[in-house]
Amino acid sequence: MTTRNDRMLTVEQLREEILSDAIDTVVLGFTDMQGRLQGKFIHGRFFLDSVLAHGTEGCNYLLAVDVEMNTVDGYAISSWEQGYGDMVFELDLSTIRRLPHRPGTALIQCDLSLEHGGPVRVSPRAILRAQTERAAKHGFTALAGTELEFVVFEDSYEDAWNAGYRDLTPANLYNVDYSILGSSRVEPLLRDIRNIMYAAGLDVESAKGECNFGQHEIAFKYAEVMTTADNHTVYKTSAKDIASQRGKSITFMAKPSEREGNSCHVHMSLRGLDGSLAFWDEATGERTPVYDHFIAGVLRTMREFTLFYAPSINSYKRFAKGSFAPTAVAWGHDNRTCSVRLVGHGAGARMENRLPGGDVNPYLALAAMLAGGLYGVEHELELEPETVGNAYESGAPTVPTTLREARDAFAGSEIAREVFGEDVVAHYVNYADVELAAFESAVTDWELRRGFERL
Template structure:
């Protein structure tokens, strides 16, 4: 799209919490973006949930809060359908003045992992399944939204209900139209098991494009919900006694000849597939902070509550943390089912794809696949049981240093510890307001 014809447009990069940090700029910047016309402090990608600087952060107190250079990503400009005026967003990444990628930028972390696959002559194809909840946020506590047809508040679960989808037809029509103009490959939508909960699947595509589109889809969904008079949230647990929001990832690896390296023509898949599974299992406990990055996330990670808490894998078993779906062997893939809807998609895919590659590099062997209900299997390695435990594991585990830059690990730990301290000073029944549209 021609940015120079707009009244203004936005430039933004993704911070550690998945929020957009950037600027509104005039159309005169359109031809200058790739020349480094927009600068932003490195610390802006390492602020807390509310946008505050991190106390004691070297980015602020040792470097003098230096600026980096924002440069456009290959995703290119996209329209912003949730605003009334015609405008656009240009996704950016942060670099230093020498052109070196800033190690604290989540998108650069994923790019580094994808580059390691490319060194083998491989590319990664990925897709996300995103659950979110529509709710009424006008009162002191979150409530289900009003049914646009009946005017009455939703009260019950409506698994795969076509009638519930039809009730919100105007919203979903705008959502699919928004995906179309933004180039986001939205596929099927369903009514999920929670009250006012829905799921939309994005189609398989290049892994970086998958992360970009997942990031943009979350912003689009929240923005359009506001236009329709309610809120949309990807909080892991919007209601204490209802289903949580998850985000499943499917991925496969393609070699230089276009062959799926996980496919050997059988339902079981290749040794490479099993090594990738083993890597994902080995990294899973210490990756808890990536899959469950907020205090609210741990209300979802309760054994037996349809969110995997133990590191297990299986064929065609939706209770396992890692599932190998059936179907045509050419489409053999790994489904990683641990993450909540509140994740940063760049960090999530870095953790998953990086762990799979470590499994392949180290020729890891997984345990036998489970059968039956994973929640009843004893002795499985467990995800962290609390936010603070997840931070400690993420910071100390040697596998994490093979997945993420040390600077990002340090920044993430500092950020999350500050958020724990700030939430401790806020009434617990108001925590949801901080998460509502931030995650």
């Protein structure tokens, strides 16, 4: 099997490095519903002897827990009644990479299959794979890039936990959007992340400051959608780990404070299977009908698929007028007030979905965009007129403002059932129900401050 680039490892290279003791640990990981890498640390020699040929196993409850790793009811895949059996980690040998910040360690990302065979269809990677296969049937491959923002704090994760995540010290004490000085203050950490991620097989573009205090973004080059989702997950996990090694902490929460939230703008385009342009007519210098249908499909499904773009209670705190986080289901040319922004021309022509935040699961967001866009292509949906000016005041339909509203839109979506399957819809509706039940039973600091004495 070929590697994605020359910084990734082939099976033979991995074998040689294990036998020479350059690598002694192989991490096998998959991405769970919450977008986290989960898996096992395997001793190198045991990996060669017993795991490389057939993978390993893990409890299927890993796709049926909440953020706290509590087992919860309502999932068809896993329950006490079914005995919480295993699922198989199937190695994707195109994803072998070193983790330079972890000496002697390599990572392999995995698909999940059932013990008796067949994919675990509700796993995020399987959901995205199903849409890439659907695109291929139409003669397309999808390319994407994710722009993931985060906030850096001088406090360690342990100190932040002990402080109840209150009164932490951001790495910058003022707005450093595009500030060379502001980025330079955090550059030792940013540089480490960039260089380590490059060595791990990611194609790094740049870093820049953002608006919230201590907020930054590191950008990576676009790639085929599965590669982008895999890289996104490795980067997000590794950035936290690298920050922790330096006594700092990073959060990708969509809205960690009352100031600007962390976005994850997603860029996507289609190409022909032969690499030809699908979104741009070079002869006329204009968008193709395929591009217009694709945009129309993403817009048509945006409200119904918001659960895949904004998966947590906190996600919806970003959506506010004048915040650069969108509220209107609208499109425009280079218009950052719209949820869909068109940028570029020729080979660079692409659409930017500005809805997702830093807490997004990249597999689910990319699957939702691709599924909605392909629905538009299949049904030749007409693209509505462009929104010019301030989309916040345009009167266009708005995205859901709460997780409950998004949950209900997804649950009632016939298109979601058509493009993802009934099992996927039921699984992620239950995911939302679990989050809602947990939040609605919690007593918040806001309630205590308002009610302890005065009510």
